[in-house]
Each structure stands twice: as C-alpha cells, then as structure tokens.
Amino acid sequence: MSERELLKRIASDKNLLKCYQCGTCVGGCPVSRTLPQYNPRKILESLITGEYSDLLSDKLVWLCAYCHSCLERCPQRIGLSHVFVELKNASFKTGNVPQGILEEVMQLVKSGRTAPLTPAVERRRSELNLPPLNISIDVGEIQRIVEGTHLDSLLKAARRKRGGKDT
Ligand code: SF4
Numbered sequence: 465m466s467e468r469e470l471l472k473r474i475a476s477d478k479n480l481l482k483c484y485q486c487g488t489c490v491g492g493c494p495v496s497r498t499l500p501q502y503n504p505r506k507i508l509e510s511l512i513t514g515e516y517s518d519l520l521s522d523k524l525v526w527l528c529a530y531c532h533s534c535l536e537r538c539p540q541r542i543g544l545s546h547v548f549v550e551l552k553n554a555s556f557k558t559g560n561v562p563q564g565i566l567e568e569v570m571q572l573v574k575s576g577r578t579a580p581l582t583p584a585v586e587r588r589r590s591e592l593n594l595p596p597l598n599i600s601i602d603v604g605e606i607q608r609i610v611e612g613t614h615l616d617s618l619l620k621a622a623r624r625k626r627g628g629k630d631t
C-alpha cells in the first residue's frame with residue numbers, strides 16, 4: 465500500500481470530522497510545550513483537509529509520547545493519541561522510521577529487550593535497591609510473532625531505506 469493510501473485510510477475515520485480546531489489538544493500536549501513545531505491540531509487538520517503529502521516523511525508523528533492528554537482534554541472526545549499510533553504504524557510501513565526507534569525494535573527482536581542488559585545497568589539497579597533483571601525471555605516466541613506479523617520484512621525495508629544492511 466502506498467504512503468498516500470495508508471494516510472487516506474487513517475483520514476477516512478468520520479470521527480475526525482468532529483474536530484473544530486479549538487487547539488485544546490495543543491495546550492495540554494507536553495511535546496508541543498517543548499517543541500512548538502509539533503502541533504497535534506495541525507496534524508489532524510492536514511488529515512481532514514487531505515493535505516498530508518509530507519506527513520510521514522517529516523518524522524514529526526514519531527514525537528507523540530502517547531500520554532493521552534489530548535484524548536482526555538478534547539471536547540469532542542476524538543481519540544487523537546490513537547490516531548498517532550496509526551500514523552506511526554503507517555510511517556513504519558513506508559520505512560520512515562527514526563534510527564533510534566529502528567535500533568530499539570531490532571534489539572527487541574534479538575533479545576526480547578528494548579535496551580541491552582549491561583553490567584552498568586545491573587550495577588545501577590543494585591545501587592537503587594532494585595532486584596536483578598534475571599527473568600529469562602523466550603526469544604524464539606518473539607521471533608515467531610515477528611515472522612507472523614511480517615515485522616521482519618518491514619524491518620529489512622526500513623533498514624534498506626536508511627542505508628543499513630539486511631539482517
Ligand atoms: S482538542 Fe479536539 S476538537 Fe480541539 S483541535 Fe484538538 S482534536 Fe480538534
């Protein structure tokens with residue numbers, strides 16, 4: 465499916481048309497507060513008006529912290545945070561994935577963890593009186609999920625797009 469088709473499908477949600485552009489979502493968004501160019505109202509506007517040609521390529525959609533503040537505050541009860549999940553999924557499908565996210569997903573596939581469990585992490589946990597992270601993870605099961613959901617081919621495509629090697 466092309467980028468435009470993916471976006472068209474997200475934008476076809478009639479619920480989005482209830483937005484009257486009041487901007488309450490922006491006022492409560494922690495990302496907008498620190499990075500004014502990130503504006504959930506404007507992103508929704510671009511979906512409603514169909515002017516979303518560069519929405520997935522500019523990586524802004526990846527900044528959403530999925531805190532649900534916009535969902536809680538929206539007078540029209542538009543599930544804006546869920547729209548951002550759909551936008552991230554669509555972005556992943558087109559290979560527009562920030563390097564950091566890509567590395568986290570690859571680490572998850574490889575080890576079942578989003579960050580490596582290094583001696584430094586173990587030491588820090590011990591200093592904070594936290595128990596050791598010695599839970600064993602069934603990596604085989606994770607890899608079956610990856611194959612079943614075709615995440616492996618999406619990862620390869622995203623890596624190629626970023627100029628990385630296939631795994
Ligand atoms: S708070 Fe709701 S109605 Fe207001 S701009 Fe945001 S999404 Fe639209």
Ligand code: SF4
Nearest residue numbers: 493528529531532534
């Ligand atoms: S869910 Fe995303 S868009 Fe909504 S307030 Fe939180 S960071 Fe902002």
